[in-house]
Structure formats: structure tokens, C-alpha cells
Amino acid sequence: MTVLASIRDLTVTYRRDGSEVAALKNIILDIQPGERLAIIGESGSGKSTLALAIAGLLPASARIEGSIDWFMRSPPTLGAKAPPSGRIEGGGKDRLSLNRHNQASLGGRDIGFVFQDPSASLDPVMAVGKQIAEVARTHLGLTWAQAYAKAKTLLERVRLPDPDSALHAFPHQLSGGQKQRVAIAAAIAAGPKLLIADEATSALDTIVQAEIVALIRRLVAEDGMTLLFISHDIALAAELAERIAVFRHGELVEFGKTEQIVEAPTQAYTRALLDAHIDLDAEPLLHRSRLNA
Ligand SMILES: Nc1ncnc2c1ncn2[C@@H]1O[C@H](COP(=O)(O)OP(=O)(O)OP(=O)(O)O)[C@@H](O)[C@H]1O
Numbered sequence: 001m002t003v004l005a006s007i008r009d010l011t012v013t014y015r016r017d018g019s020e021v022a023a024l025k026n027i028i029l030d031i032q033p034g035e036r037l038a039i040i041g042e043s044g045s046g047k048s049t050l051a052l053a054i055a056g057l058l059p060a061s062a063r064i065e066g067s068i069d070w071f072m073r074s075p076p077t078l079g080a081k082a083p084p085s086g087r088i089e090g091g092g093k094d095r096l097s098l099n100r101h102n103q104a105s106l107g108g109r110d111i112g113f114v115f116q117d118p119s120a121s122l123d124p125v126m127a128v129g130k131q132i133a134e135v136a137r138t139h140l141g142l143t144w145a146q147a148y149a150k151a152k153t154l155l156e157r158v159r160l161p162d163p164d165s166a167l168h169a170f171p172h173q174l175s176g177g178q179k180q181r182v183a184i185a186a187a188i189a190a191g192p193k194l195l196i197a198d199e200a201t202s203a204l205d206t207i208v209q210a211e212i213v214a215l216i217r218r219l220v221a222e223d224g225m226t227l228l229f230i231s232h233d234i235a236l237a238a239e240l241a242e243r244i245a246v247f248r249h250g251e252l253v254e255f256g257k258t259e260q261i262v263e264a265p266t267q268a269y270t271r272a273l274l275d276a277h278i279d280l281d282a283e284p285l286l287h288r289s290r291l292n293a
């Protein structure tokens, strides 16, 4: 059996003002290498908590029980000395911090992270080329010249118009969609095996959203990355993912192939999510036209 990460009995409890919030309850989930997996559910269902747990980024105040086992070969990069597999256990002594370049690195097992708000992950006073180059320099051991060359290639790959001048642009000079393209470039700059997009398109209008989804799809295919796509939008998830995991109140209520989830959900809750979508948008879920990235 090939698995990238194996999540077993994962329970996450936040402590706040003396009370406890069970954000995830006994989650059992395997992530397969190279798959596009969507995590869906309404606000507060625990999606971001799962993403943070997977990336090892939960705040210290969170209590973590259960385990996440990794079966990841380190990417063939300079300085990657990680063992081929590893384990994060409840208690999280291995806990890491996310630097401002969206790279979570657990012993070389790099994970790229894209958030809803690109402004939160981009430095407002640093040119975007430098921000991307810094990721490449730090994580791949490149010189500045090599790192800038890589940054330019990445800006081309995320289809920013005029990559040469974009290198010198500051975030405020870019549109929301362009900023998200830069954030994605930074997230993949170190060649992560796993890309986590947490509501990465939710703040964008529908057309830009479709473009960013198409971009993520293309980059994931080109680099052979595994994708964890987090969204409250079942239609968007169905467009992109091969498998969908449905969360509700911190529990994994349904998990299966996209076709099965969309065409024959077993849970009333999934049905309700689908019906809510159909009320809003009559287009069939699985057959919406796909824009080119
Ligand atoms: N740092 C925190 N401290 C305390 N409680 C938290 C913290 N982060 C999240 N929670 C709580 O944990 C639960 C799950 O939150 P989480 O952010 O994982 O949900 P979500 O599905 O990502 O929601 P959304 O779609 O709104 O982003 C919620 O009840 C939330 O209020």
C-alpha cells in the first residue's frame, strides 16, 4: 500500500478562556502520494485545524492526540537529509513553525502552504521576486543569482504578466489574483511534495477563482505534487479533487471518490451541501467547463 501520510485517531482540542473546543475528533485518513484530495465542510468544521495539524503548525495551546505517520522520500534537494519516513505524535515535540515564506519543513519533508489571504503571507515591503528567491535560497541552498533565476521561472510558471518587471513589484502593486499567484510561486519554490491550499481561492471573484484553481491543477500535475485542497465549496472541490473528505463538527462524516460523493453521497449532510450548491448554481457539478491556467 502506498501512502504519503497516515493519520490515525487524530483529535485536536483548543483551549481558550478556560474552556475546551474539540476541533477534530478521532480522524482516520490516508493521503495517497500524487492525489488531489479535497477537505470540505462548513465554517468551523475543523478543516484548517486538519491542515495545520498535517503541516505541524498548530499553536502550542492545542492538545493533539493520535498520530500522523509520513512515508515521504525527501525531495532531491541540497541539504535534504531527512529520513524517508517520520512520525508526529500527540504532544508534538516535533512541532514546527511556519516561516513567512509559507514553507513548513519537518526534517526536510517540505510542505507548501497557500492561505486565503495572500497579503498575510507576503511581506508588504519586499519585492515579490526577492520573497520567492529567498525561499529558493534558504531551502534549496542556491546562490542569490540562482535563486532570482528560479524566482523568474516561477513567476513565468504561475503566469504573471511580464515576469521581469514583476520580480521588482511590491505586493500592493498587484491584484488579488496576482498576489495569490505570487503566494503560490513562493509555496512551491522549494519543491514541496505536498501542497496545502486552505481556502486559497475563497477571497477571489468567480472568474479569478477558476483561474487559480486551474493554475493549482496545472502546477500540481507538472511537479507531481500531492494536493490537499481545503474549501467550503463542494462544487469547487469536485472540480479539482479526485477524492473528497467531508467534515462536520470536527468529524470526518464521509470520504470517497469525487464521483461517488457527488452522485451518490451516503450522508444526509453531504446531500445537503450538494443541494445548497444546486440552489445557487444550476450547472452540473462534474461537467463545468475548465478554464486554462
Ligand atoms: N486557535 C484557536 N483557538 C481556539 N479555538 C480555535 C482556534 N482555531 C480554531 N478554533 C475552533 O476550532 C473549530 C474548528 O476551526 P477550524 O478553523 O479548523 O474550522 P474551519 O473548518 O477551517 O472553518 P472555516 O471554514 O471558517 O475556516 C472552531 O470551533 C474554531 O472556533
Ligand code: NI
Residues within 6 Å of the ligand: 047, 048, 049, 198, 199
Ligand atoms: Ni478554515
